[in-house]
Amino acid sequence: MNISIQNDIEELALRIDKDNLNHHLWNNNGTWWIHYTVYPSAVTAERKRYSLKTKDVNTARLRRDEHFDQILTRVTELAA
Numbered sequence: 001m002n003i004s005i006q007n008d009i010e011e012l013a014l015r016i017d018k019d020n021l022n023h024h025l026w027n028n029n030g031t032w033w034i035h036y037t038v039y040p041s042a043v044t045a046e047r048k049r050y051s052l053k054t055k056d057v058n059t060a061r062l063r064r065d066e067h068f069d070q071i072l073t074r075v076t077e078l079a080a
Contacts, residue, residue, distance in 0.1 A: 021061060022060075024064055025057075025060055025061070025064055032056075032059075033051050034063070034067055035047065035048065036048050052064065
C-alpha cells in the first residue's frame with residue numbers, strides 16, 4: 001500500500017509492504033531500529049534511522065507503526 005499526502009511545501013509518500021512484517025525494521029546486534037528515506041526536495045534524499053530501544057520484534061513493529069502514525073498525523077495537520 002502506498003499513502004501519499006501533499007501540501008504546498010512537502011509530500012509524504014509512505015510505502016507499506018504487507019507481505020513483509022518487518023518492512024522498515026533493521027536488527028542491529030539484537031536491538032531493533034527503524035529506517036526509511038525522506039525526500040525534502042525533488043533532488044535530495046535523507047535517510048532516517050532511529051533506535052526503537054527494544055530487542056523484541058513485536059514491540060519494534062508496534063513502535064514503528066506508532067512512529068509512522070505520528071508522521072502521518074503531523075503531515076495531515078499541515079495539509080488541513
